[in-house]
Amino acid sequence: MPHIALVAPLFLENTNRYVAAFAALDGVTLSVVSQDPERAIPPALRPRIAGHFQVRDVGDGGELARAIRGLTHGVGRIDRLTGVLEQLQLPMAEARELTGVPGMRSAAAHRFRDKDVMKDALRAHGLPVAASQLVGSMRELEAFIDTVGYPIIVKPQAGLGSRGTHRIESASDLGALVRLGLDPRPGHSLQAEEFIRAREFTCETVSIHGRPVWRSGTRYFPTPLEVLETPWMQYCVLLPREVEAPWTDFADVNGAALDVLFGDEKEVAGTALTHMEWFLAESGKLYVSEVGARPPGVHIMPLMGLAHDVDMVHAWAELIAFDRFTPVKRKHAAGAAFFRGQGAGSRVVEVRGLEAAVEKIGPALVELRAPHVGQARASGYEGEGSALVKAETTDAVKAALLTLVETVQVRYG
Ligand SMILES: Nc1ncnc2c1ncn2[C@@H]1O[C@H](COP(=O)(O)OP(=O)(O)O)[C@@H](O)[C@H]1O
Ligand SMILES: [Mg+2]
Known part of the structure; x- marks a missing residue:
């Protein structure tokens, strides 16, 4: 019986769905690591939770390792350490490394999390990504602009939710970046990228041992960047009825990119639901934008559920626990x-x-x-x-x- 340790930072509505999904699986021993105390576990879920370990900070790999040791001692050997939030992926990888729990290690987690490392890895394998560079000074940034031209994008190396992402269209925008104190400096590097004029899509992929077995996809209306740049804009995510171009055109690039990012760790870490953002440029070219080795946000989980008549959270839990997924048809x-x-x-x-x-x-x-x-x-x-x-x-x-x-x-x- 697999013993799953799920990191559930706080027992809030969305997190509880994931706890409940593992709790509902037959043949799984479930332990939970959280910042909330044990008494915060929803009463209905308590009988199914074999072990609980409270940590001060779920973002600290050392603390997660301590939790793993505690749960191993109290409940038994842990087979999987998992959690849905993007910010958990690196600390969980560190904790696995420290304790020998199977699954994604830091090097692969970095390839997913760090936009610069990801783009370098994909580029090295001939996969289409925007020209990019990690810049540590204004001189480096200016040199990058000299090569790719305006406009460019600057963003944090490990960003989230488009925060800190800016479009730079001219020398005067560059001046504004400096005035706002956001200019790159040693110790405060920025990811600079060629700006791709494009429509923005996602590709959700279920892989088992590194082999893609099912895909879904959405389109963002408008792009997250445009939404944040424009105060009155409201954002939509569309999951179409048809499984068709351009989503189907992207499948090969998606598979090849995941193959590079998983690296040689496909046996356990390659069993995953991944969320890849991608661009269809005005030129017709497809680009990988960024990837998460975790279930998608912005309600894509419930959207996939609605479009395919399936409980995606349950399906994900089953995937992680048993390397099992039944491909479902779009309805x-x-x-x-x-x-x-x-x-x-x-x-x-x-x-x-x-x-x-x-x-x-x-x-x-x-x-x-x-x-x-x-x-x-x-x-x-x-x-x-x-x-x-x-x-x-x-x-x-x-x-x-x-x-x-x-x-x-x-x-x-
Ligand atoms: N190279 C690029 N060209 C055009 N738009 C981009 C580029 N990189 C990012 N963006 C825009 O900025 C948004 C946020 O960037 P992203 O890399 O996805 O960071 P985050 O991790 O914050 O989601 C994207 O959804 C997209 O709209
Ligand atoms: Mg993004």
Whole structure:
């Protein structure tokens, strides 16, 4: 019986779904590592949890290793250490290395997490990525611009949620970067990249021992960068009904890129659900943008569930525990709209159009998390609330998403 240690930082709604999915698997011994105390485990899940270990910081590989040793002593040898958050992937790899738990090691985790290492590895294997360089000074940044030209993108080496990502179009933008104190310096390197004018997509892949067995994909409307650059824009994710181009065109690049990133660790680490962001450039060329060796965010898990009539969280847990996945067919289109406020201010002061939107969309609406007055302003492109929709055609989902973002208005004050 495999013994799974799941890192669940805090017992919040989304995390609890993953705990519940492992808890629901027959033939699994489940232990949980968290920052929350044992009493915070939802009562319904408690009987299925064989061991719990509290740590101060789930982001600390040494602490996770201590948890593994404690759980090994108390419950038994651990076969898998897993967790869904991007920020956990490196510390978990370190902890596996320190304790001998099978699975992804630091070198591979870095290839996924570090945008510079990832792009270098892919480029070395002839895979299409934007020209990029880790720059540690303004001189290096200027030299990079001399080679690739404007516009460029700068971002943190291990970013998340587009935070700290900026488009630099001119020398004056470059000056602004310096004035904001965001210029690269020794000890504060930045990832600089050629700007790809493109539509942005995702490819979710289930691999077993490094071999892709199933794919799904979405399109971002508009790109996360455009959303953050434009104060009034609201963001949507579309999962089309058809399994077709350009998603199918990307499959080979996706497979080849994962092969490079997993490296020689495919036996255990190569059993994964990965989330790859990619570009279809105006030139028609496909580029790998970035990859996570973890389930996707921005509601892509529930969207995949809706489109394929499957519980993706359960399927993922089964994949990790037993190297098992039953490929599922696409049956519907699905989409997510994210509500994001307009105006200045740090709180939501008005939410308009919710009822009208609900009425217009009708049965396509699956789930609504309404933003509410008084809510603190969110920093990212995911905004203060969201809606999930599902329909028989891609066009119907597109129409529903458009209705949502056009009708619902959130105002800050
Ligand atoms: N080279 C690039 N060309 C064009 N747009 C880019 C490029 N790199 C990033 N972006 C835009 O910035 C967003 C955030 O960048 P990404 O590398 O995905 O970082 P994060 O880890 O913060 O998601 C992307 O979703 C995309 O919209
Ligand atoms: Mg990204």
